[in-house]
Amino acid sequence: MSIKDKKNSQQNLVFLNKQKCMSFFEENCPEIDRYLENHASAEPEILKKLRRETYQKTTQPHMISGYQQGRLLSIISKMISPKSILEIGTFTGYATLSLAEGLAKDGTIYTIDKNEELAYLPEKYFAESEFASQINFIKGDALQEISKLNIDWDLVFIDADKENYVQYFNLIKPKMKSGSILLIDNILWYGKVLEDNPKLESTKIIKELNELIAQDQDFENLILPLRDGIQLARKI
Numbered sequence: 001m002s003i004k005d006k007k008n009s010q011q012n013l014v015f016l017n018k019q020k021c022m023s024f025f026e027e028n029c030p031e032i033d034r035y036l037e038n039h040a041s042a043e044p045e046i047l048k049k050l051r052r053e054t055y056q057k058t059t060q061p062h063m064i065s066g067y068q069q070g071r072l073l074s075i076i077s078k079m080i081s082p083k084s085i086l087e088i089g090t091f092t093g094y095a096t097l098s099l100a101e102g103l104a105k106d107g108t109i110y111t112i113d114k115n116e117e118l119a120y121l122p123e124k125y126f127a128e129s130e131f132a133s134q135i136n137f138i139k140g141d142a143l144q145e146i147s148k149l150n151i152d153w154d155l156v157f158i159d160a161d162k163e164n165y166v167q168y169f170n171l172i173k174p175k176m177k178s179g180s181i182l183l184i185d186n187i188l189w190y191g192k193v194l195e196d197n198p199k200l201e202s203t204k205i206i207k208e209l210n211e212l213i214a215q216d217q218d219f220e221n222l223i224l225p226l227r228d229g230i231q232l233a234r235k236i
């Protein structure tokens with residue numbers, strides 16, 4: 001296959017994934033995706049229930065972090081036992097509850113979302129969870145709300161509007177200490193990061209952010225190719 005053919009076929013795959021909002025493996029090799037799920041730790045019952053209800057009650061259920069990503073967030077959180085976690089983009093609270101699994105006993109997770117209509121769903125599950133007293137759910141626009149929080153973050157998960165990703169990074173970086181972990185979702189943007197001249201603002205911003213982090217001497221990082229790509233960066 002010539003380089004040009006390879007590029008075209010890559011672009012076709014990207015297009016397919018974009019259309020269905022699925023990960024590379026879900027779309028192109030569902031057997032591997034099932035294999036990955038079958039060989040990961042079991043999903044806690046509360047998350048199973050939440051995932052089911054998210055698919056029943058929301059119009060964009062694919063936005064949920066889901067099983068494999070949830071287990072990754074949980075393990076990373078348990079590895080560092082954070083006292084303070086910031087999540088930007090709560091949606092139905094799946095990642096919030098996954099991250100909360102690793103919180104220090106006196107730790108708190110702050111999670112921000114501007115969608116007030118959907119807030120009843122995460123609120124119901126947060127109240128039901130064993131971490132209820134450790135979750136601070138903030139309803140509002142993240143850019144405004146982050147600035148009000150004068151907290152040093154041990155762990156940050158960015159998973160909201162892509163157009164603001166660079167701004168979120170710039171706001172949060174000074175609030176991260178040496179050893180703090182930054183996770184950012186959808187960093188491959190269904191393969192659109194391979195476009196040379198992207199039309200979408202979201203693609204431009206994600207590409208800019210990936211460059212920024214890769215060049216930033218204050219961080220060591222890599223991109224995990226799980227689902228739509230997760231940026232994993234550690235402040236040095």
Ligand SMILES: C[S@@+](CC[C@H](N)C(=O)[O-])C[C@H]1O[C@@H](n2cnc3c(N)ncnc32)[C@H](O)[C@@H]1O
Nearest residue numbers: 063064065089091095113114115141142160161
């Ligand atoms: C991909 S979903 C988050 C998924 C969630 N982290 C999970 O793991 O299930 C993105 C969320 O970001 C929220 N959002 C988008 N722009 C925002 C903003 N400027 N401020 C706060 N929330 C925002 C949306 O309302 C949506 O619920």
